[in-house]
Amino acid sequence: MTVRLGTATVLDGVDLTVGAGERVALAGASGAGKSTLLGVVNGTVPPSAGSVRVLGADPAALRGAALRRLRARVGTVHQHLELAGALRVVHEVNAGRLGSWPALRAAWSLVRPQGVADVVAALAQVGLADRVFDRTDALSGGQRQRVAVARVLVQQPDLVLADEPASALDPVLTERVLGLLAGPAGRGGALLAALHDPALALRHCDRVVGLAAGRVVLDAPAAALTVADLAGLYGTPA
Amino acid sequence: MTALLERPAAVAPRLRRDRRRWAWGLAALAAVGWSVAGALDGVNPAGAAQVGAFAAAALSPAVDGAFLGVLATAALVTVAYAVLGTALAVLLGALGAGAAARTTWGRRRLGRLGRLATRGVLAVPRGLHEAVWGLLLVTVLGLDPWVGVLAIGLPYGAVTATVFGALLDEVPRGPYEALRAAGAGRVAAALYGLLPRAAGGLLSYACYRLECAVRSAVVLGLVGAGGLGYQLSLSFSSLRWPQVWSAVYALALLCLAADVAGRAVRRRLAAPRRRAGVLSRDRVLTAAVLGTLAAGAWSWWFLALSPASLVSARAREQVGVVLRAAWPPSADADLLRSVASAAVGTVQTSVLAIALASVGAVVVMGVAARPAGRCPPGRRLAGVLVRLALLLLRAVPAPVWALVLLFVLLPGVLPGAVALGVYTLGVLGRLAGEAVEEADAGPRAALGALGAHPVAGWLYGVAPVVAGPVLAYALHRWEVTVRDTLLVGLLGAGGLGALLASELATFDWPAVATVLAATVVLTLAVDLVGDRARRALR
Ligand SMILES: Nc1ncnc2c1ncn2[C@@H]1O[C@H](COP(=O)(O)OP(=O)(O)OP(=O)(O)O)[C@@H](O)[C@H]1O
Ligand SMILES: [Mg+2]
Numbered sequence: 001m002t003v004r005l006g007t008a009t010v011l012d013g014v015d016l017t018v019g020a021g022e023r024v025a026l027a028g029a030s031g032a033g034k035s036t037l038l039g040v041v042n043g044t045v046p047p048s049a050g051s052v053r054v055l056g057a058d059p060a061a062l063r064g065a066a067l068r069r070l071r072a073r074v075g076t077v078h079q080h081l082e083l084a085g086a087l088r089v090v091h092e093v094n095a096g097r098l099g100s101w102p103a104l105r106a107a108w109s110l111v112r113p114q115g116v117a118d119v120v121a122a123l124a125q126v127g128l129a130d131r132v133f134d135r136t137d138a139l140s141g142g143q144r145q146r147v148a149v150a151r152v153l154v155q156q157p158d159l160v161l162a163d164e165p166a167s168a169l170d171p172v173l174t175e176r177v178l179g180l181l182a183g184p185a186g187r188g189g190a191l192l193a194a195l196h197d198p199a200l201a202l203r204h205c206d207r208v209v210g211l212a213a214g215r216v217v218l219d220a221p222a223a224a225l226t227v228a229d230l231a232g233l234y235g236t237p238a
Numbered sequence: 239m240t241a242l243l244e245r246p247a248a249v250a251p252r253l254r255r256d257r258r259r260w261a262w263g264l265a266a267l268a269a270v271g272w273s274v275a276g277a278l279d280g281v282n283p284a285g286a287a288q289v290g291a292f293a294a295a296a297l298s299p300a301v302d303g304a305f306l307g308v309l310a311t312a313a314l315v316t317v318a319y320a321v322l323g324t325a326l327a328v329l330l331g332a333l334g335a336g337a338a339a340r341t342t343w344g345r346r347r348l349g350r351l352g353r354l355a356t357r358g359v360l361a362v363p364r365g366l367h368e369a370v371w372g373l374l375l376v377t378v379l380g381l382d383p384w385v386g387v388l389a390i391g392l393p394y395g396a397v398t399a400t401v402f403g404a405l406l407d408e409v410p411r412g413p414y415e416a417l418r419a420a421g422a423g424r425v426a427a428a429l430y431g432l433l434p435r436a437a438g439g440l441l442s443y444a445c446y447r448l449e450c451a452v453r454s455a456v457v458l459g460l461v462g463a464g465g466l467g468y469q470l471s472l473s474f475s476s477l478r479w480p481q482v483w484s485a486v487y488a489l490a491l492l493c494l495a496a497d498v499a500g501r502a503v504r505r506r507l508a509a510p511r512r513r514a515g516v517l518s519r520d521r522v523l524t525a526a527v528l529g530t531l532a533a534g535a536w537s538w539w540f541l542a543l544s545p546a547s548l549v550s551a552r553a554r555e556q557v558g559v560v561l562r563a564a565w566p567p568s569a570d571a572d573l574l575r576s577v578a579s580a581a582v583g584t585v586q587t588s589v590l591a592i593a594l595a596s597v598g599a600v601v602v603m604g605v606a607a608r609p610a611g612r613c614p615p616g617r618r619l620a621g622v623l624v625r626l627a628l629l630l631l632r633a634v635p636a637p638v639w640a641l642v643l644l645f646v647l648l649p650g651v652l653p654g655a656v657a658l659g660v661y662t663l664g665v666l667g668r669l670a671g672e673a674v675e676e677a678d679a680g681p682r683a684a685l686g687a688l689g690a691h692p693v694a695g696w697l698y699g700v701a702p703v704v705a706g707p708v709l710a711y712a713l714h715r716w717e718v719t720v721r722d723t724l725l726v727g728l729l730g731a732g733g734l735g736a737l738l739a740s741e742l743a744t745f746d747w748p749a750v751a752t753v754l755a756a757t758v759v760l761t762l763a764v765d766l767v768g769d770r771a772r773r774a775l776r
Contacts, residue, residue: 004672029520042685043686043688044683044687045685047610052264066710067689068689068690068691069689070689071686071687071688071689072688072689073689074687074688074689075688076684076688078680078684080680082680082681082683082684083681084681084698084699084700084702084703085681085702086702086703086705086706087617087698087702090253090699092698095685095688095690096688097690097696098685098689098690098691098694098695099687099689099690100689101691102691103691103693103694103697106691106693106694106697106698107693107694107697110698111695113253116253129661133251133252133253133254143761156686157688158339
């Protein structure tokens with residue numbers, strides 16, 4: 001599978017399969033193509049050549065409601081979070097359920113928030129329960145990142161895509177958030193996470209895929225790797 | 239949920255609604271309901287046939303040489319009014335800016351008083367519509383070309399002074415203070431330390447005023463000052479529909495040309511092109527400035543303006559007579575009662591107009607926005623069509639829409655509201671579309687990726703971001719619409735404008751003074767409410 005954006009070839013002949021129950025870390029220098037690869041999987045970046053299969057289905061062959069049902073099973077923590085900001089936290093978190101909500105229910109929820117108990121429970125897991133009704137743009141960077149994580153928690157997807165999901169969090173929260181995102185993988189789903197911290201990748205994932213300039217240069221079980229092996233991906237002397 | 243969530247929430251805070259916003263929202267809804275109730279009187283079925291004939295003529299405008307010649311001359315008159323009116327406004331604005339700017343007054347208490355006083359004085363000419371100025375000036379000066387120039391120049395001058403003052407106040411004051419510290423006088427320091435930084439903004443605003451002046455000059459014609467609008471009203475009153483359409487097309491073209499040229503120049507002003515390292519001016523901008531100056535000189539000659547007629551004995555005498563007759567304003571109970579009910583009608587018209595325009599703008603803004611990435615050709619085509627339709631809506635001034643609607647609708651709130659609503663939709667739709675273009679596409683794409691219905695994606699990803707700016711635009715346009723409602727009223731749609739027209743027709747000067755005072759108070763009150771509402775939104 002290949003992705004070209006503008007004149008640049010960002011992903012070049014990537015061939016990758018993630019099995020059920022697997023937790024896979026994506027490693028690679030900044031600009032290597034990790035975010036783009038995650039975008040291809042969740043459908044925000046169309047591949048220029050090749051094909052993608054997600055949860056056993058071909059998204060390119062699906063339309064309308066069927067495509068929405070497939071996408072509802074894929075949850076993403078985006079690198080730039082992609083929260084609207086001008087909404088209360090409860091709505092931003094509830095947005096995780098838009099894949100299963102009809103439009104009318106989504107609209108009504110903006111007036112009278114639906115399923116607040118679930119939202120509060122998800123927020124409690126990331127330590128934000130007391131901010132449910134605050135405006136999202138009044139939160140700190142790390143707090144917003146936790147809102148994005150809570151959105152994925154209420155979505156209850158089978159496949160979790162996480163792009164630097166803990167980049168703004170303290171060590172304790174980092175552990176907790178990665179544990180939460182790995183939840184679906186433990187129940188037969190999967191986790192694909194771009195992680196810059198090699199130690200974190202080795203601790204939380206079963207397998208590490210290394211990208212460099214858009215190509216897969218490393219694919220090995222975490223147990224067979226050391227932090228020093230991963231450091232090589234970043235061009236630092238091991 | 240249960241599989242994922244082991245621990246119950248520690249605390250569950252309560253949802254606290256923002257009382258202030260809810261109050262404003264409910265008040266707005268109530269105002270719209272009240273205005274709708276006021277608009278429920280009458281449709282005029284007898285006029286439907288006329289509208290049919292009128293609409294049918296749209297495809298066969300008059301194109302005979304003689305009439306086109308007349309139209310061309312009329313268009314030149316309109317342009318000349320616009321150019322000279324703007325020139326006068328900029329002159330007055332520059333003088334007034336000195337009086338309105340904080341820089342002049344400093345920060346002491348006396349300074350604050352001085353600024354307040356200036357603002358108060360400026361509010362009066364600003365509160366009266368150009369067309370009202372036109373009507374008043376006609377009674378004083380007769381059919382002199384100065385009427386058109388002054389009717390644009392005076393109210394525009396007051397607005398320009400306020401805006402120029404604000405622009406000067408926004409310029410960083412370091413260079414100015416440095417020059418002052420080095421011993422330069424206030425004027426010299428302002429010329430070297432403030433003006434160069436503010437020049438772009440000032441020019442850009444002057445250019446915007448010229449665009450607006452073209453529209454105003456057309457409208458002035460409708461109340462009898464000559465030019466394209468005048469031709470239009472002549473053809474209209476003699477029911478010559480093909481000619482009416484020729485005039486409508488001509489003035490739509492003129493307004494469009496002003497719009498497009500003005501936007502091009504303003505965009506250029508925001509990012510001028512200079513060759514690196516060479517001290518050279520932007521050719522387009524230089525040409526625009528020189529061209530405008532030349533157009534000013536030509537206009538002066540073309541309209542055969544003579545300063546003498548401004549200060550002629552007859553004019554001075556007329557001013558004296560009118561002012562003496564108008565003081566004190568009438569406090570007749572009957573008049574006050576009809577002023578009150580006309581004011582109610584005016585507010586209802588403007589509220590209904592802005593409600594129509596806002597709903598329309600919200601409906602079309604998604605399509606009106608140019609999509610950022612790739613998209614199907616059907617979507618692109620729909621966007622072009624919607625933008626074109628909005629362009630046409632705002633190219634035809636609201637009074638023209640009103641004249642047409644007065645065939646099918648009885649005079650009252652409804653025709654004015656629909657006419658102004660249609661025109662304002664043209665303006666608001668574009669602004670809202672641009673707000674959508676500026677909004678980040680990321681959140682919406684992210685919602686699409688998790689399977690959200692497109693409507694839901696819009697509600698959670700785009701609407702929250704654009705709601706603020708769009709509401710602010712709508713409030714601002716409401717203030718403008720109240721002024722325009724007066725104008726539409728002058729042409730017979732009802733409200734304070736209609737009352738003013740009838741008092742003017744009978745030369746009842748004390749009553750005219752009362753109506754004018756009510757007008758100024760109403761516009762000031764509306765500005766105040768709009769300002770408060772905008773602050774609550776922030
Ligand atoms: N929309 C785009 N148009 C053109 N090039 C793009 C676009 N998006 C990303 N790229 C390029 O693709 C390459 C990979 O980007 P990507 O965001 O996938 O990197 P990344 O591995 O996630 O980096 P980081 O660790 O810094 O987030 C970069 O060189 C970037 O410049
Ligand atoms: Mg990235």
